[in-house]
Amino acid sequence: MFEFRSKGSGTFLMQLLKLDGPLLFLISLISLIGAFVLYSASNESLEVLSRQLLRILIAFVALIITSQLSIDFIRRLSPWGFFSGLLLLLLVLFSGDIGQGAQRWLNLGVRFQPSEVMKLAVPMMVAWYLYDKKIPPTGKQMLIIFILILMPSFLIAKQPDLGTSILVFTAGMLVVFLSGIHFRYIITLIFLALPSSLLLWKFMEGYQRQRVMTLLNPDSDPLGAGYNIIQSKIAIGSGGLFGKGWTNGSQVQLEFLPEKSTDFIFAVIGEEFGLLGLLSILLIYILIIARGLFIASQATDLYSRLLAGSISLTFFVYVFVNAAMVIGLTPIVGVPLPLISYGGTSMVTLMIGFGILMSINSNRKLLAT
């Protein structure tokens, strides 16, 4: 039902470039809408806009390059990617650049965050491990998988970057879930999550605990820790059904809303385009995820299936975590709104993920013909 058939002269080019038309269209659409919103969120800064457009361009190039790779090649690359990523994380821990109070950056000619690599490398590694196994995995296999997932998650949390750590962990766990592990394991995990969340609390930095506390009672410190969430709710709530109009959101334009170009851009859409704007954005996200899950369901081998499923569902997790934190449902974790928030590395990672989806899709078509 999510199989959009593209017809006409474009079809040939799309097939030649191994691209998926519907997915490409939806990604392009949301990226452009994002740039449009970002222009307003940055107080009409052409500089920010052009930088973001350049990033979108680079990310699309990364998508196209990735989509040209065969899925077999990508699969064989998986352990190499994972272990070099792990190495880089260790390197960051000992010699990384400090930015905004956390050690996340590695300077290898270009500054980038190795944790970003792990968002894809972890599910790839888990899928690679399960590729030739019988599913559902055995208990011993699951233990190995947990170790594979927890090692990078721990290193990233230590930077400290709780948001990315949770996303990396989730991306890996989604592969496990999709591999069909028995529900009794899932229930056991949920029960284990309770004491481990206490462990996590102990492990958290002061500011991270603060964020959780702030969620529980944002009005306790309206000008301090609770400020972000209060202003964000005001921005969304005052947007109403239709919004205040592009570049007319007072919360945004008068700089009451913090982090409005990055983590809180969802609130910008809510204020300037209202409920209808947010529903439209959510619809496009749902269509992207649906297309991704469709590609996963059509995939021909276990690695492709698990990876495609994980990439699509991780994308959903991004959207949900960001939206939920901006509207005050979950604590504030630094997760950007995918394809819309201002920022480079995550955009490229996402596009490489979509490139993998397209590679999986074109592999299926290749086999079908």
Next chain:
Amino acid sequence: MSENRYIKDHAHEKSLFMSRIIISSLVGLFLIFVIIIRLVQLQIVEYDFFNQKAQGNRINLKATLPPRGSIFDRNGKILAENITAFQLEIIPEQVEDLDHSLERLLSLKLIDQSQIKAIKQRIKNSQKFKSIRLRSNLSDQEIAIFAANRATFSGIELQPRLVRNYPQREFASHVVGYVGSISKQDQSRLNRSLYDPNEKTGKTGTELFNEVTLHGEPGFYQFIANSRGRQIPINPTEIKSNILQNKPATAGSNIFLSIDLDLQILATQLLDNRRGSVVAIDPNNGEVLALVSSPSFNPNIFNNNLTSDTYDELQKNTDQPLFNRAVLGTYSPGSTIKPILGLAALQLGVVNLTHRHLCKGHYSLPGNTHRYRDWLSTGHGSVNLHNAISQSCDVFFYEISGQIGIDRMHNYLDQFGLGQKTNIELTGERVGLIPSTLWKKTMFSKNEDKTWFPGETVIASIGQGYMLATPLQLANATAALATRGKRFKPKLVSAIEDPLSKTKVKSEPLQLNDIKVDSVTYWEEIISAMHNVMQGSGTAKNVGSGAPYKMAGKSGTVQVVSVGQEEEYDQENLDERFQDHALFVAFAPLHNPQIAVAVIVENGNSGSRVAAPIAKRIMDQYLGF
């Protein structure tokens, strides 16, 4: 490994995977549904609440301060006004190199090295886009220096600001008062919703007493502000400006005082920085024509540039220039109360017009050897009431004091407003003191102190002992003598003017209960004796002789230290501070009186020689001679 060797069941693998995809999708759709519910709650259900919040966020309120009312004298001469003074201000965000700019201001001598630290602190504590004061009250020369270099400074500007100015300087400082920054004590007194913390408020005098009238009501204007409070220019097409409201400030009212500035200046000059006070009243309506306390001070020093040193100096000055002697200073009235006691004696039948006593220069109570001395040790001989007032014979009043009695003395002095507040429009006025047996009973705790002694009545009859009065009370009592018993509440404010429409509301005189005596001749007898004081054979006959109008007066010379039974008062050898106070009360013209005056020169030695000429010069000036 063994587990790797198995035959994959692709169909089972796929169906297992598909079931997981479906479960995920359902969970995902449920979570999306939760988000949508939340969005509907925020954007539809609670829209009004959040919309209000957003409006509150962006609309800021700023007070517009009302200009303070001016103060004028009865002839419209300015006593207090607002003038534009230039101050040097800096907007930190517009300054390229702060240190360099400050250094250059330093080299132009526009700021002082010692100020730099404080300036930097102020800049640090304030918002970057807000103007901060560097220097206030620039002189013309400094303004010229800055103007010539203006182009080389960015973010530093001369700004005109209203400051309070007292053009009459020390000539009206006690009656006009001055303004200063709002202190903690002021805060409890003022309606804080009407004040800006940086505003100034009246500290003394009319500025303090009439604060509400002078201050006016602040207005406000609303503006769009960002999260840091910076005003954002409104683009009318973008934001509907009709939501922004303005209310202009209501300027404070102008006050016209009954003070005659010329008289005020003359009185100040006549006191010539000696410690003392002059109060002049129009007896026909109670308007205060002059209210001088000496030495005085220049209230303009309180305007920004006052250092704590200057203030300490004023505070520590033993002449107490900040102290308003006219209403806060209490003095023994001395012989100045003799006319009132004389009137009481006539009314009570204690004496008649021909009744005489022999004055031998001293008086003793029956059965007591203690001598109450007359100021004239040789004695006045045989004196009647007329002589007793004009010659200021103490013994005559000693003789009749017992017959009048302290409580009846109290009653008459009280009718003349002594021993009670006049309720003039000045803060902190003193009550003074007219003793009575009841007073003594309630004031003292020890039983042996509660009894009133006859000797205390004797010295009370010449205005000494416990008795205390302010110069204002004495002038006020003299006015009641002048009008033959018609009394008015002394007042300073003659009119209040709306600064816009220029309509004046006159403040009507407040007439008090008349002082009633059985015969008009009692008044005329007393006044004739007072006339004799100045223009006959009395104590101050040289002062009034040759004047083209008729005047009445009474001198008082009050001991500061008591002189022992066998000692002589030795002016030459007494420290200046222990010499007698010189008092004089007077009014003129004799019939149809226009002015009543009380003069006190502390340690002036002689009422008739030191204080009387001052009273006479004031009456001359006011009556146009």
